[in-house]
Amino acid sequence: MNAPNRKKDRLFAEQMLPGDFVFDEKVADVFEDMINRSVPGYSSIVAMVAILAESYTQANSKIYDLGCSLGGTTFAIAQQLPSTPCSIVAIDNSPAMISRMEKKRASLDITMAPIECRCEDILATEIFNASVVVLNFTLQFIEISERNRLIERVFAGMNSKGILILSEKIRFPDKKLNSLFVDLYHNFKGSMGYSQLEISQKRNALENVLIPETIDTHRNRLIQTGFSSFDVWFQCLNFASMVAFK
Ligand code: GEK
Numbered sequence: 001m002n003a004p005n006r007k008k009d010r011l012f013a014e015q016m017l018p019g020d021f022v023f024d025e026k027v028a029d030v031f032e033d034m035i036n037r038s039v040p041g042y043s044s045i046v047a048m049v050a051i052l053a054e055s056y057t058q059a060n061s062k063i064y065d066l067g068c069s070l071g072g073t074t075f076a077i078a079q080q081l082p083s084t085p086c087s088i089v090a091i092d093n094s095p096a097m098i099s100r101m102e103k104k105r106a107s108l109d110i111t112m113a114p115i116e117c118r119c120e121d122i123l124a125t126e127i128f129n130a131s132v133v134v135l136n137f138t139l140q141f142i143e144i145s146e147r148n149r150l151i152e153r154v155f156a157g158m159n160s161k162g163i164l165i166l167s168e169k170i171r172f173p174d175k176k177l178n179s180l181f182v183d184l185y186h187n188f189k190g191s192m193g194y195s196q197l198e199i200s201q202k203r204n205a206l207e208n209v210l211i212p213e214t215i216d217t218h219r220n221r222l223i224q225t226g227f228s229s230f231d232v233w234f235q236c237l238n239f240a241s242m243v244a245f246k
Pocket of ligand 1: 073097
């Protein structure tokens with residue numbers, strides 16, 4: 001299953017001491033393989049986010065990719081964009097991710113829209129004149145107490161009729177269903193070549209770092225912030241992608 005140019009993720013393959021997951025050099029090195037083998041539907045989501053961005057980009061506005069990692073989604077958007085004049089702002093607070101993304105940007109022939117990469121905390125970043133904002137599996141890493149404030153800042157920086165695309169690992173309100181989907185997800189990871197040790201060590205490392213919420217919690221937060229419409233456009237097991245319009 002491993003793509004030829006992708007370094008294989010074996011970060012949790014050996015027995016290790018417990019510790020929280022961080023987006024450091026080691027993770028950045030194998031991130032493309034890690035996310036493709038860990039998020040069901042990741043490549044379809046990225047391709048569709050690019051199509052959504054293409055449809056909703058407003059002339060002379062900005063597209064924000066918040067928590068861009070290596071720029072997988074940013075570059076997909078840049079390659080999909082129509083001739084509408086606009087620019088892309090890609091932000092991540094991991095220097096390891098941003099430095100690799102900048103190298104990749106320099107090697108690609110992207111002519112449609114300039115891409116500005118910023119190593120910043122998305123809780124502090126300035127957002128303005130945005131017609132498209134993407135949070136592709138990023139909000140889940142923000143402390144719960146900060147999530148409303150972040151969504152309010154995103155909303156304030158968006159233009160009327162702008163689109164927010166929010167992809168997240170989700171939790172189910174029904175406990176039985178929740179554990180069923182978590183078990184199925186671990187089976188999915190097994191089918192992607194991860195061992196039981198890798199699955200359980202990664203799960204422990206993410207426990208305090210990635211906090212999933214229910215679809216209803218996301219819906220309520222977005223509607224209370226002022227977004228006019230909200231729905232889920234993709235779901236596979238406990239992973240979902242949602243859209244909301246200003
Ligand atoms: C993709 N969107 O490939 N400020 C900035 N970045 C942050 C913050 C923060 N406060 N907290 C976490 N991050 C990407 C995948 S990965 C998802 C996104 C995953 C960044 C963090 O450094 C990491 O690069 C990213 O959010 C989450 O479409 O690993 O499951």
